[in-house]
Structure formats: C-alpha cells, structure tokens
Amino acid sequence: MGESGRHRVGKRMSDPNFSPVKAYLKAQWREMRRKQEKLAMEDPGAIHDVRVASRRMRALLTEQGRWFPSGRVERAAELLRTIGRGLGRARELDVCLELLKTVLDVHDAREKDSAGAARPKSAGSSLYTLRSIEEMRATESSAVQRTARLLAGDRFARIFSELSETRGSHAPYGSKHASRRMGRRYESMIETYHAWLAHPSEETLHHLRIAFKKLRYTCEIYRKCALGDPGQPAPERDNASTEAHRLLEHFIDELKAAQDRLGEWHDVVVLRRCLVQIVEDAPERERPGCHALLLRLDKASAKRLKAFQSYARRFFGKTKTARTRAMLDELFKAPPKKNHEETPAADGSDHTTFCEGT
Template identity: 30%
Template sequence: MASSAPHRHLARAVGLPAEPVVAGQRACVAEHVRAGLDTHLRTLIAHDPGTRLGEDPEELHQMRVSVRRMRALLRSARPFLDRSWSEPLRAELGWLGRELGPVRDLDVLLARLRQETADLPGDERAAAARLVTGLKAEYGTARVEMLSALDSDRYLALLRAVVKATQTPTEKSDVDTERALRDLVIGQYRKLRKAVRRLPDDPADEQLHALRIRGKRLRYTAELAQPTLGTPARQLIKATRRFQDVLGEHQDACVAEQRVRELLRDLGDDVDTTVAFVAGRLVERERARRAEHRATWREAWDAVRTAADAI
C-alpha cells in the first residue's frame, strides 16, 4: 500500500472520522449498512494513493472492489433504506466504478498476456510485444481519464456523501434484524437460482457472465449478513467466492480471446507471420481455458446451493 500521508490527507478532506462505525450483532439492517459503507470507504481511501501512483495493480483492484461492495450494500438493503439518499449515492458509486473499470480491465488483460507469453522463444515474445502495442496505448489513455475523475470535485463530493451516509443516525426499527438479513440473502439466492434454472444446457458466454454478476450480489449480501448469521453465512460466502472465481476465469478467457483477435485485426492484412502465429497460439490457449471452466461451473453452483439451503 502507498504511503499513509496522502491517505490521511484525503480522509481529512472528506471529513472521515478517526473512529470507524461499528454495528452490533442485534443492530438494525440500516446500521449494518452504515458500518459496511464505512469499512469499504476506508478501504477505498487507503488505496487511493496507490491507485494514482499506478505501480501495483492490486491498489486499483481493491479500490474498485470497495466501490462494488458499497453499491451492492445499497442495492441489497433497499427495502430498509431511505431511497431519497441511497439511490443517488448508488448511482454516483456506479459512475466511479465506470471510471475505474477500463484501467483495471486492462491491468488484468496485460498481466494475463504477459504471463502467457513469458515462456515463448525470443522471436515469439518480440512478436507478442508488437501484438499488444495497441493495448499499451489504450492503457495510457484510460489512466489519464481515470486520474482526471479522481482529481474532480465530483469524486470528493461522492466520498463526502458516503461519509454523511455513515454518520446519519438511523431510526429505531421493530424489524427482526436476523430474519430481515436472512430474507435479504435468501432473496438474492432465489434470483440466482432462477437464473441458473433458465439456462440452456450449453449457455452462451454472455449468460454465464450475467450469472457471475448475480453470484457476486449474493456474496456481498451474505457478507452484510455474516456478523449476524454467523457460520452459515460464512459457508455461503466461501461457496459463492468459488462460484465467482470459476465464472470469472471463464469470462477472462472470453475477453482475452476476443481482444487478441481484435489486436491482430488492427495490425492489418500484411501482419508479420510470427505475430499471427503467436496470436493463434494465444487464442487456442484461451479457448482451452474457457472449455475447462465451462465444465466445472455447475459443480461450483451445487456448492452454492448446498450452502444456501443451510441459511
């Protein structure tokens, strides 16, 4: 993680209190949301300096995950929140996620291609470097746009809005917190289960990607409920993480194959034969990975179903 001095400066600039928000086990759902927002905001701010520096891709990854988790909290707990503030806040978090996304996606793709070509002979590694030249230019442009967003007044206003949400007292509620959180988790699970049941025997890549997104929503909802629901929620989190990983690897393989094809096409008809050979080799590897994860995702789903039945 980058130096804590810029991190502390940003925390002061947006009015983040020194003490974190904590929700007791029997606190109402809105209090759990406040505590979750506070936790993820602190993580986001901690990784802001490293994201700007750009030396370690994990900094941006953690920042983007924090944004996604805050959005998921606000989405999952909508029935228990005042939508006059929660929906605008969720929309602004969506804006920030879109600003961070292109750089993170390119981080993943470039790292994947570097790993895939590391064991190639020298002439083929050089050909691979020529193949990804366009990606590096795209990465530079995306970083400029991302940094512009992070330097904007809109970004600071968003962080201040999250701080305000974490510090606004919630009204007392007679709702049974444990039951309410369990219902939220079960609701997300049923949406995922319905989506799985609607799939054909051989789903399209886009359908599996949509399934992964639903799985992520279930996981984040389970994380919200875990302090109250305990071990059953932890088991569900573990199962959904595995489910996400399998479908995430499938999606990464799909994206990598598509981007390699695009890069080759952009080089034109007179492309060097070695570059074309390397591109074909990369496509072949990604297809094999995609097939591998297609063969295992239903097994991961069975584990999610078993864990959800115990909630």
C-alpha cells in the same frame, strides 16, 4: 432540525442493529480513501481494490438502503457507479497486459527482442500486441486520474458522511429479510445457470458471473450486519449464531471459488476481444503471428471454462442445492425456546438468539 428529526437521528444512532451497517459502510469508504494515492499512480492492485470496495458499497445500499434517506442513497449510488465506470476499462486492460505475460510469455519475448536474439514470428506478434494494448491503456489514464481526484475530494467525503447523519423513514430490517434476500439471489443464480446450460454463450456465462458476484456480496453483508463478528464476544451471541456465521462463511468461500474460475475465463475472453481488434488494424506481416496468439487464447479459454464446468456440476448438483436451500432457510431462525422446567443459565440471564431484534 426539528425535534422529531433529532429524535430519529438519536434513535438510529443508538440502535445496535445499525452499528454493523455503519461499520461496513465506513470500512469500504476507508478502503477507497486509503487506496487513493496508489490509484493516482495507476497501480493495478489499487484500481482493482477500489472497484471491489465500490461494488460492496453499492450492494450495501441496495440491501440495507432503508436505514438511509432515499435521496442520499441515490446520490451515493450514482457516485459509486461513476467510480466503477471510470476504472472499468483501465482494469480490463491491466488484466490483459498481465495475461500477455503469464499466458503468452510476452515478457520473455520482449527481453529476447531487446537482446537482439532470434525469435519466432509469434514472439514478434506478442510484442506488437503488447505495445498495442499499452497504447490502449495509456488512453485510459485520464479517466483513472479523474477518479483518483474524486476520491480525494470533498464531495466523496461529504456524500458518505451524510449517510450517517439522518435516518430513513422506514423501519429497520428483520432477520427474515436477510434470509429472503439471500434466498432470492441464490434462486436467481440457479435460473441463470440453467439459462446458460440451455443457451451457452459468452453473454449468458457473463450473466452467471455477475449473479455469483451479487450473491457473494449480499452474503458478505448479512454475515457482517446480521451475524456480526464471531471473534468479538457479546451477550447476545450464542452457539447458534457462531454456527450460522461458520456456515455462511463456508458458503461465501464456495461462491468465491466459482467466481474466481469464471473470472479467469472472462479475463481471457476480454484479452481475445482486444486481440481481434488489434488484428484488424495490424500490418500484414503481424497478422499470421496474431492469429497464432488467438489460437493459444482459445485453448486457454477452453481450459478455464472446463475448470468452471467441473466445479459448477458439483455446486449446482441436486444434493448440494437442496442442502444450500436448507442452510439459507434455517440460517436466521431462532432455536426453540427452553421450557420452564429446564435449568436456567448459571448467571440467571435469558438466552436470546442473534436474530432477535435484527
């Protein structure tokens, strides 16, 4: 590496604004590596956690990619997409199996069946559905195992260690970038919501679910990378940054609440699609019971959708929207500077806001 290259590395490594970016990247990388053994055992929780960590890393590379060389960002993003695709179908089927137990009481039906107790047709169809989805899930084991090996391999470690070794060619982000990015994501989500209201369908509601997810991850990144950890006192931290962190944390909680409601609806939709596929290949004796299960799923889907609609009317209301826009716009703005007549700080130091130099 030449002298100029060493200068760029040293400059970035010493840049305090890069430290939280690197810490966030490492936290997600470690989360994925920590779950690798359970992933190899095909633990549903580990599959979910690895997918979430991979999405957060992709969001970080999207939002903070200028810190890194573009070629390495692209390689890392492609690897993360491979991980997500490798686990996506397995995760869907794991959720379907869980819903069969919680929504359709398949677990109880299976116990009665093993005990030889009398059971209604719908219970028998529930067991048929359960076994069919278990067979679908078994076909995804190889994809999960490939992903587990990928996480344990040198390639995964090398690609992400390289991101910390060389600086990109662009200047660091300023605080305006954070406010602008969150604002754009928020406006895009509002547009997607109104598109769904105008043309309600599973597809448009799915787009809204993704919009919530993207905005939430973006806000989480800037909460960590631009506002820092309020629990760790620092000279540059002041009451303004602590309040900004609190406001953004509350907004993230609201996004998560909406995302959870949409996720619950989406889970039932995925299970229904699987059941429709199963019905097409089911023996004639199983079809009446399977159709009864479809009706129960339709009721569950309608109930969960209603819960989201009720929440969305408040979340996207005019007053709430105006307040959120104002909050995002003011979040990274520095408070007015004190004039010369004001009393200086007791320690004689200057008060700098959290957004200066970011």
